[in-house]
Amino acid sequence: MWDYTDKVKDYFFNPKNAGVLAGANAVGEVGAISCGDALKLMLKVNPATEVIEEARFQTFGCGSAIASSSALTEIVTGKTIGEALALTNQDIADFLGGLPPEKMHCSVMGYEALQAAVANYRGEEWHDDHEEGALVCKCFGVDEGVIERAIRVNKLTTPEQVTFYTKAGGGCLTCFEGIEQVLARVNDSMVEDGLITAEAAYRIGSVDPRAMKAKAQPKQLRQPKVDIDRVMAARPLAGAAAAPAPARMAAPAPRSPAVSPLAPSRPAAPKLTTLQKIKAIEAAIEGLRPYLKADGGDCELVDVDGDTVQVKLSGACVGCQMASVTISGVREKLIEKLGIPLKVVPV
Incomplete structure (x- = not known):
């Protein structure tokens, strides 16, 4: 965590x-x-x-x-x-x-x-680094320019640091070789400029992408989540005075016990049809609506396009400074309910 x-x-x-x-x-x-x-x-x-x-x-x-x-x-x-x-x-x-x-x-x-x-x-047209150079990470749309600047400004010397600062390599990791090449090239230039030592500079091949991906897996499982039930239940009804609840992070899920090779494996959950998926999403959102309505807000399902769920926030939820937390909570609840990765987008 x-x-x-x-x-x-x-x-x-x-x-x-x-x-x-x-x-x-x-x-x-x-x-x-x-x-x-x-x-x-x-x-x-x-x-x-x-x-x-x-x-x-x-x-x-x-x-x-x-x-x-x-x-x-x-x-x-x-x-x-x-x-x-x-x-x-x-x-x-x-x-x-x-x-x-x-x-x-x-x-x-x-x-x-x-x-x-x-x-x-100043009336100028701002060109961010995302528009400079070749696309390196397709998962997060990170171009070569933003990686170069992050490396120089923050003196990054490992592929993992590049991921932390830019998100590049945080998905499928097929871009690892491209990240390595940019990192090694920029580090060499930084050594010449006296920004880092030659010993600190990254060398291609010094990190195994498989080890990096394996290292990232447990972190993803331990990622702190918004417990929407706890958050919503702790929020007072509209007009009621209450002290703010202290920040609490959801505890990591316990690991499943090891399964003997001789023990029968549990059958995989059947794949949901499109209709079943939509009904399950509707049911999960309906379960959250009473909490939102208590504060004068609401959330309704608009459309489901593959793994993208479009929802509409209304009432007090529109423009609320915690709207992104609400969306994150809806996403966590849907993933928990359906057992598949989903993206929730407000429309």
Whole structure:
């Protein structure tokens, strides 16, 4: 299970500056909901002094994404445009007391949103690194440019670090060879520039991708999940006063006992037909609706396209700063109910 600082938890459960900023004159949007992370940063800049007087955000993603986005708005408020541009993703992570290595890409997204917002303020067209170079990771749409910049800015020297900061290689790992080539090439250049030592530079073939994938598997099983039943049950009814519940992470599922080779194996669960899948999804969502309605919100199924489930949030859920948590909870509940990976997208 990942270890989050108290400050990360606070900025997740009590995010600062969430929502739309009226009169914003600097807006930056990065990421994509289809890839699991998206951020819209809105700034109000004084044209005379170029001081950022106010900052707000809207984000879709995990708790680290919400905390990083909220932290970014706190960091840049009161700074000039020039001072804000000097910030790095590491500054965001440091402000929060650190982020788990696997979640550093959330701070990178905040850095990119800030760059995009400043470009928007200046009337420039911002070109992110995702549009530079060849596509390396098809699973998460990561191009060569974003990998190069992450390596240089954060002095990365292993493929695993590249995955933590950019998500590249976090899926099927068929892009491992491409990641290796970029990492080795950029590290060699960094050695020449005196940024890292020759001993620290990565050498192609020094990491076995099979070992890296095997190492990642248990982490995925221990990934902290949003327990939607616990969260919803702990939330007070509309208008009721209650102290906020402390942050709690779901305990990891116990491992199944080893099965003897001579023991009969359990038959695989029958594959659901499309109709059965839709009915199961509808039933799972119906079970969550009473909790959402208690707070004046609602969620309904719109469509099912393969493994993508489209839902519509309404009422108090629209524009709620915890909407991404609700979506994550719906996804976890559906996966638990159906036993297959699904992607939940709000429409």
